[in-house]
Amino acid sequence: MSSSSLAALLRRKQANVRIAGLILLVATVLFALAAVGFGRADISMVDAAAVIYGKLTGSQEAYSSIHAAQTAIIWDIRLPRILAAIAVGGGLAVAGVVFQALLMNPLADSYTMGVSTGAAFGASVAIYLNIFAQGGLPVTVFAFGGAVLTLLIVMSMARVKGYVSSANLVIAGIIVSSILSAAITMVKSLAGEQVSAIVTWLIGSLAAKSWEHVVYAWPLIMAACFLCYYYAGDLNILSLGDREARSLGINVSRLRTILLGAGALITAVCVAIGGIIGFVGLIVPHMVRMVTGSDNKALIPLCGLTGGLLLLTADTFGRSVGNIEIPVGVLTTLLGGPFFVYIFRIRNKTLG
């Protein structure tokens, strides 16, 4: 194979990734628009479109004929929820890819490092204090703080002689995570019969998300995702092993710190908004990898789009089917497990 044909192959591959990305992007936009039309309240697609158009262009008359409550349902309830689902789903998937590559572990996901347990602990404490100390503490902020603190503790534990290794990271994550789980259990038992509030939060749901959540989440998640994409080439080299990466002139320790920080930040934001939504960070990377191979340059953007699309579909299904809303965390966990088994079987067949 000559170098020119190799370059041509690479170009063709990049073009394919671009086309796939474009298709996914269009699908996400279409799904999001369709999801605006789904819900308990009967609102026609035309009205929904009018509200969105009117709000975006700032022309009041576009939706002046539509009832104020219907406008609120479209603009204040459905849209923030849809956007939050896309951001959280995409973020968890990207974080999953990054952690799997960094820790060289196909079973790693955004929760392996114990970041989510930290967020859950922060949220539990905030909910507990809100119930028993009558404070109006913001649960989201506490969850985020818990996640960031946990990350710092795990990083400092894993740093041995100024060097962070992936094995140490996983172990430190497991240790901190189990300590925090015990602490959450303690908070739960202290809450007594009022425990339902904490349990509900831990299940993971995208109900009652406001624009505030979207405005904070999108920039943070997008920025961290782009940072991961920027270092995707280096991440590819890093997956050859530390020694090889170092001989190719990559500052392994620094790269690992940056990517861990980015991945954990994404996870922290996602958990702070939606609670613990399982399996997205595990399934999506494996699904996409079956198609694209393990090039992180292709994986990161495609996983982001696929994850967003997947969670949006799951959440829309959960909120519009049946009398009782199904929290999306329950749905992903229920469907995710069996699906993961299926992927595992398929993958082994193709390899064998």
Add this chain to the structure above:
Amino acid sequence: MKIKFLSITGIVVLLLSLLGCGSPKQPVSPGEGNISIVDDLNQTIVLAQPAKRIISLYSAHTENLIALGLGPEIIGVSTTESDPVAQNKPVFDYRADPEKVLAAQPDIVIIRPFIKQSYPDFIKTLEQANIKIVCLYPEKFEDFDSYIHKLAVLTGREQQAADRLAAFHNKLTEIADRTAKAPVKKQVYFESTATEYRTITPASTPGTVLNLAGAINVAADAQAIKTTGSIAAYGSERLLMKADEIDVFLAQRGPMNPGITVDAIKQRPGFDKIKAVRQEQVYIVDEKLVSSPTFRLAEGVEQLAKLIYPEVF
């Protein structure tokens, strides 16, 4: 007339004295002999005499027993008691080992169905040790009188129960008369849980309390989550479709809906469109006053009526 009365009395006295001579048995006075009731799990409980050593594992039962003047007879209470009389009593926990209950040797242990469903082993152990378990819980408001009556029969306090119930219903009638004077009927939404914005079924205890306070339940179309439960799914969208109809927004605060505040409700996305929020008619009510089957339900009805119709109070 007088002669007739005297003769009858004479005959009765004669008969009684004959009976007294014939058998040494004590005359049967009310409150002794065989007491039997059927509890809410359709089990028949038979007692030889009114219970004197009672353990109550549900705060509403405790409160009602105290209201019937049974403070001294209660030898054990649940872990969550609010009544001041119950504060210093020994605490029994159905999540712990049943040994403590056995050691106390109660005449009856009064529970609610939830305890039997969640901790069947605890109850089974007690039953095997021949402890009498009474399971009571009035799901609906109209069951309240018969529930109080059952408690009274078990403890020999029928008279007190009748008095308390009469006073209770008098108070309700009084409130109904007052709210009837209100010029317009108000439409009220009642939130039972903040998660998923659940409301109450019209037939439930809080639903009835709402009716007794003279309010119209906006969410009367809500479907129950469980067939026998009091919670009904509603959700933000159905709620906002009725935004213009909701005159008053009530949310209960308690174990079902912990930590809820008026500010938290106002800040929810889209809630600024609700009439009650715009007109500052959002109130928090204590869950115990509207959901627990106690005589304080009358206070709950009064509180709600005062919040909804301040103009007639």
